[in-house]
Amino acid sequence: MTITGRTIVTGILGYPVEQTRSPAMHNAAFENLGLDYCYLPFPVHPERLGPAVEGLRALGIRGVNVTVPHKETVIPFLDDLSVEARFIGAVNTIVNADGKLTGYNTDGRGFMRSVSERGIDLSGKNVLVAGAGGAARAVSYYLSEKASGLSIYNRSKERLRGLVSDLSRIRRNVTGIERINDLTGFDIIINATSLGLKEDDPLPLDPDLLGKKQVVCDLIYKKTAFLIEAEKRGCQTIDGLDMLLYQGTLAFELWTGRTPPVEVMKKALYEGVSR
Ligand SMILES: NC(=O)c1ccc[n+]([C@@H]2O[C@H](COP(=O)([O-])OP(=O)(O)OC[C@H]3O[C@@H](n4cnc5c(N)ncnc54)[C@H](OP(=O)(O)O)[C@@H]3O)[C@@H](O)[C@H]2O)c1
Structure with a gap:
């Protein structure tokens, strides 16, 4: 150069x-x-x-x-x-x-393209986002436009309610979840928390609640422990790169x-x- x-x-x-x-x-x-x-x-x-x-x-x-x-x-x-x-x-x-x-x-549109490039069509899909920080807000803004249902789960209930209330002003398909007992009802599950950046982080969601045919995404730029566990259970995975x-x-x-x-x-x- x-x-x-x-x-x-x-x-x-x-x-x-x-x-x-x-x-x-x-x-x-x-x-x-x-x-x-x-x-x-x-x-x-x-x-x-x-x-x-x-x-x-x-x-x-x-x-x-x-x-x-x-x-x-x-x-x-x-x-x-x-x-x-x-x-x-x-x-x-x-x-x-x-x-x-x-x-x-451009984070949200970047995520959407990373999914569509894998041939995944979000229309008619039920999606779960874990997290309510900046990255979760970015992807949820676009996901709620395309998916049939978007559920959001987050540790801090206040932040969760803030995001769900903001999205509900522009969309009708968004739900906040305060406790997760089952993940099998979701077609696509996305980790948008920062859990997984560090080696000793706990997993953002319990992988034993996953089914076999789900798509599991992590916004972190590497194959996180959560993605490895999801792969072991037969899920398709997408990292944040x-x-x-x-x-x-x-x-x-x-x-x-x-x-x-x-x-x-x-x-x-x-x-x-x-x-
Ligand atoms: N691939 C890409 O291009 C791209 C772009 C942007 C971000 N990212 C990644 O996305 C991740 C989140 O970024 P961000 O900007 O949204 O960060 P942020 O605004 O700081 O939000 C962090 C999120 O992680 C949750 N969290 C943090 N520690 C936790 C813990 N111990 N237990 C449970 N939840 C915890 C927070 O929950 P609380 O609200 O309860 O604190 C919040 O939902 C980062 O790992 C970042 O690298 C990737």
Whole structure:
């Protein structure tokens, strides 16, 4: 990659950002299409988030991804939000159009694409989401549009009720579940909690409650213990790596207006990731 006086800069704001695979994925795509763009990591301490966002304007940075811990706290610094980012209350992509900063959330659509690419049709399906944080809100917003029924379960009842009440304002097929005794009534079960990130985390749901013909997804970017247990019981499983890929391809499209080279981005993302 050659940086020129005209190179357009994109990147990622997070803290920390050392582990991110997004620079590899986006820079491979820019190179593949011969675009004079680059993607850089920006470690931004939470106390410096405001000046960092102002810096996007001052430096003419075309756009950034936003990751932990800034996805929600970045919102007050932006000029506008897309409909889905406003509902979700979290932003993972910012576009800078001549100094106007708009926040988007491509996580939910990224997840939906990771499912549809496996040939899974959500229409008529009964879906369970475990979790009510930012990622659960993002996927639930789109799942409730496509599936016939969406049930949501979460440890914190207050957060659960908040999400169910927000969704119920726009959809009629959403139910909050406060206790899980059976999972066999669901076609698709999704772990959208952070349980499974650490090796010694408990499982988000009891795998002994699963049936054999279910699809079990985890938004975490690896084959979690929950997915391993689901596979042992005969379920089809999907991890969060393709969601990461497709949220990235959607951000790429927002910044460049070009069709992303998905296979190139996938190869760059998957390299160095153990699954
Ligand atoms: N694949 C992708 O592209 C992608 C994109 C975004 C996020 N993710 C993944 O999605 C996961 C959730 O992210 P997030 O942004 O939604 O985080 P978040 O807003 O902090 O929400 C965390 C969720 O996990 C639950 N949780 C945490 N610890 C728990 C415990 N000990 N027992 C039961 N529930 C627990 C929380 O429940 P309470 O409400 O009870 O605290 C909440 O529902 C992360 O693992 C992240 O890596 C993946």
